[in-house]
Amino acid sequence: MKSRILLLSLASVTAAHAQADKFPPMPAVQAQTPQQAAKSFELPPGYRMELVLSEPEITDPVVTAFDGNGRMFVAEMRTYMQDIDGNNQRKTASRISLHTDTNGDGTYDKHTVFVDNLMLPRMILPLGKGQIVVNETDSLDLYLYTDTNDDGVSDKKELWWAGGPRGGNLEHQPSGLVWAIDNGIYTTYNSFRLRWTPNGIKKEETKANDGQWGLNQDDLGNLYYVNAGGEKGPISFQAPVVYGMFNPQDQFADGFTELFPAVGVRDFQGGLGKVREPEGTLKSFSSGAGIEVFRGDQLPSELLGDVFFGEPVGRLVRRAKVSNNGGLKVLSNPYQEQKSEFLRSKDLCFRPINMTTAPDGTLYITDMYRGIIQEAAWVNPGSYLRKVVEQYQFDKVIGHGRIWRLVHTSTQKVKPPRMFDEPTAQLATHLASPNGWWRDTAQRLLILRQDKSVVPLLEKVAKQHKSPLTRLHALWTLQGLDAVTPELVRAKMADTDPGVRAGAIRVSETLFRKGDASFQKDIEKLAKDPDPNVALQACMTAKYLAWPDHMKLVSDTVLNSTAKGVKEIGATLMLPPGQKLTEYSDKERVVLKKGEEIYSTLCASCHGQNGLGLEIAGMKGHMLAPPLGGSKTININPKGGIYVLLKGLQGDIDNKKYEGLMISMASNDDEWIASVLSYVRNNFGNHGTFVSPSDVAQARKDTESRSSPWTYQELHAQLPQVIPSNKLKVTASHNGGEANRAIDGSAESRYTTNKFMEPGMWFQIELDAETPVIGLVLDTSGSANDYPRGYEVTVSKDGQEWSQPVAKGDSKNAITEISLDGTPKKFIRITQLGSAPGNFWSIHELRVLADPKK
Known part of the structure; x- marks a missing residue:
């Protein structure tokens, strides 16, 4: 499902409109038959798409789920965007249909409406025989629907868990309802999980997950979310969110966010800035939907553990390989070099929004098949997207929907499950299945049965079974039975x-x-x-x-x-609660990667891989080189590290002796020095601005007359001096009573406006005497998005009459460094110029730098 938060500035939107001021009528997009659509798919050799279901049995399908007997439930959002304005979307006319293969031949030949008259159902969780849990849009309530007479239609409705109402755009609401290996039931958006117990549903707090439409787990129970609104793709998959939301900058291989659709007509939220010319295709993530870690057994083993998710705006399915680098999961596109994707279509109405590993060991792909895939809020009158929709008449293609089965020439038919009819001991044998769907479903049903007679068997399996995954499932099943x-x-x-x-x-x-x-x-x-x-x-x-x-x-x-x-x-x-790691741009990540390579191969031999220095073997307490984490030389000003690498350093450092000698690295070029210093200034607990090659070039000129290494005292005499906080008085236009938190010496505390950023907010510094100030550093690493969106600096002698701006800039990351001319100053005011709905302006640490020579 397409979902976007409007992030473009007014200027960029205006520019997009200016470039696309003419939208000549084009041939109307036409719906293709399923047979025609099947011919439009591009797949690697050996793979093909088989039609499972289509209209009229289903329309606008969004979720597919299977019960213990292999019956397929499909949530159908039958009121979603039936016209360009999204009229009557919240009418209770959607449903969940049930599809049954009555003779085990792989074809669903019986179709019933299991639950009717729903409002945009978005989550399904099959439980026992004839039971599903359902969630509808605008609510966190979960209802249990039961078919008591086995006719394929529910006749009993019970409140399963009372979550209360949920507002907001229908695309910004939870999805998932995944019963994970840890027996927690997870959803996107919500910072909690649910747990089924014989005595009712328990709610347990987790950390945030940043997920949107799509959630799944791998064999070990690591959850994979996907985020469309922020154009982020897969997210929060490094570890279960109960421990935190971990999204390291290098969890994607280079180029991973670049897309390679087979077709495009520039119908992307974000306008022409998202277009790859001249093809007119989508060039990077715009949406993301229905993430699935493939764990089946009837597709080639090369797909096992791979992550699949839909890019419905790009009419493709991304396959991502998962590698593990010392505990860090890294996703890559195996078709990057070919500039291609695993599955893509030339049919403009192909909208893959969910993936499901099926009982038959293949991958099912839910295709909402329609013209418009963006909710009305993004197709409003006057918008770029509406003009494209009207240009191709996308709004006319409604009332369709397909479910496809991805198969391979090696795929064989599998006997459908009959888990509801099996005794408990036989049900437990499915924990050894090579298909993850069977293992997960058997574990869930064993726990729902609460038949403790199976405990000795599970203990034996956990101890002795040859398959690690089977041992793991047995252990978690015992946990769910409260028998571990x-x-x-x-x-x-x-x-x-x-x-x-x-x-x-x-x-x-x-x-x-x-x-x-x-x-x-x-x-x-x-x-x-x-x-x-x-x-x-x-x-x-x-x-x-x-x-x-x-x-x-x-x-x-x-x-x-x-x-x-x-x-x-x-x-x-190790971060304090509420703090996040700094996010870096693609360009900065390239610099950090090069710097890390240099540091690991050269610097770590003395300073240690962790940046804490190395103790000399056999000489306890004797360090070869000083720690770089928290180093004043590294952190106070970029010149410190540059000067040391250019000329070297000798003697005691801050009154401590080290056995090694820092020699000059000046023979390396400016980019080399800038890269490794940028890495060091942003690792080992350090948070600093990046060093540029031009910074290094200037420092070479400034120090060209020096031929000997620095002493620590000589070096710091050349660097800007931090003015002590007892010589500063600070206030602010908003929440001024908390201004001192910016200069209290603790990065864990912060000054914040307590109001979203807007133009005109200011922070003021009064010095105890006129001082030659040459710079300001605003550090908000602990809340990385709270940096000023543009700033200007004015000065005053009396705090009443202010100068014209003496510095002006546009910060892009958590560290804002501002250079001043070094003339004596008494009052300094930093004014915030931009807007950032959702973010306060904050300062964790403010450093005011004086000229060391005056």
Whole structure:
């Protein structure tokens, strides 16, 4: 489902309209028959799309789900955008249909309406025989519908969980309802999960997830969300969101967000800025929908564990390979070099919005098949998108819908499940299925039955089965039956498979919360596990359980690890509540990557991979080189690091002796020096601006007469001096009583306007005497999006009459560095010039820099 938050500035929208001021009539887009549409698909050799269902049996399908007997439920949003203005969308005329393969030949030959007269149903969770849980738009309530007489039509409705009303645009509401391997039931948007118990549904808090339309899990229970509104694609998949929302900048391979559709007519929210010319196709993520980790057994094994999600605006399905770099998951497009996608169509009405691993071991793709895929708020009168819709008459293609089955020449027919009819012990055997759908469904049904007679069998399976995934499912099933024992959990913490060891750590949380704190020692031991995924899970569990001094375990593990995932996700774990890591542009990420390569191959041998310096072997307390994390030389001003790399450094550093000597790196070019310093200034707990090659070039000129290494004292005599906070008095136009929080020496506290950014907000500094100020640094790394959206600086002698702007700029990241001319100043005022709905203007740390030579 297409969903976008309007992020363009007025200027960019105006520019887009100016470029597209003429929309000549074009041939109206026509709906193709399913047979015609099937010919439009482009797939790798050996793959093809088979039609499962289409209109008139279904229209406007959005979700597909299967019950324990393989029957398929389809949520149909039959009122979604039936005209260009979206009239009557909230009319209760949508439904959930049920489709049954009565003879096991792979064809759904019986069709009934299971639930009718719904308002835009968006989530389905099959439970026991004849039962589904349903959620409708504008509500968080979940209702249980039951078919008591087995005629394919529900005749009983019960409130399953009371969530209350939910407002907002219909595209900005939850989806999912995924019963994950940890027996939590997850949705997008909501910062909580639900848990079924024999005594009712429990609500448990989680962290935010930033997901939108689509949610799924991998074999180990890591959830994959997808975000369309922010054009982000897959998101929050590094670890379960109960531990936090982790989105490291390098979780995507280079170029991953670039798309390669087969066709396009420039019908993209965002206008011409999203268009690849001259083809007219969508060039980067605009929407994202229906994410699925493929876990079936009737497609080639090369697809196992791959992530699939729809880009309905681009008429394609992205396949993403998942690699693991020291605990960090990295997604890549395997067709990047060919500038292609796994599945794409030339049919302008192909709208893939959901993916489902099916009981038959293939991948089902839900195709909403329609002209308009954007809700009315984005097709309003006068908008760029409305003109394109009218130009091609997209609004006329309604009343369709298809469900496709992705198959391969190697695909074989599979006997459909009959789990509801099986005894409990036989049901448990499906935990060993090669198809993830069977394992997940069997686990869910075992827990819903609450038949404890199966516990000894599950314990045996958890201990002895040859498949790690089967052992893991058995362990989690016991947890869901409230039958897991400390002895079994400890045995699984020593399992030969790291995925099982990490799972056992998670299962131990259940026992820990029941009062068995003895698991703390086991988890502390596993924080040193050689597998970074296990060590990382130990850190996440430690923070989640929050036992005394848990952060010492986290920090020790993170700082002593060289694994990329442990370092990057661990850095987020160590942040105070509410703080986020800084986000970088694609260009900055390239610089950081080059800097990391330089640091790892050269600098780490003295300063350590974690930036904390290295102790000389056999000489306790003797360090080879100083730590770079928190270094005044590195952090106060970019010149510090540049001067050291150009000339070297010798002698004591801040009154401490080090055995090594920092030699000059001046023989490397300006880009080399800028890259490694940019990396160091943005890692190891540091948050600084990037160093540019031109900064290095200027520093070469400034220091060309020097031939010897600096001493620490000489170096800092050349650098800007931070004026102590006791010589400053600060106030602000908004929430001025909290202004001192910007100069209290703590990055964990912050001054904030407590009001969304708007032009004219100011922050004022009064010095105790006129001082030659040469710069200001506004650091808001702890709330990375709260930087000023444009600024100007004025000065005054009396705080009454103000100068014309002496500095002006447009900050783009969490560190705002402002250069001033060094003339004496008494009053300085920074005025915020832009607007940022949803973000306050904040300052975690303000540094006022004086000229060291005056």
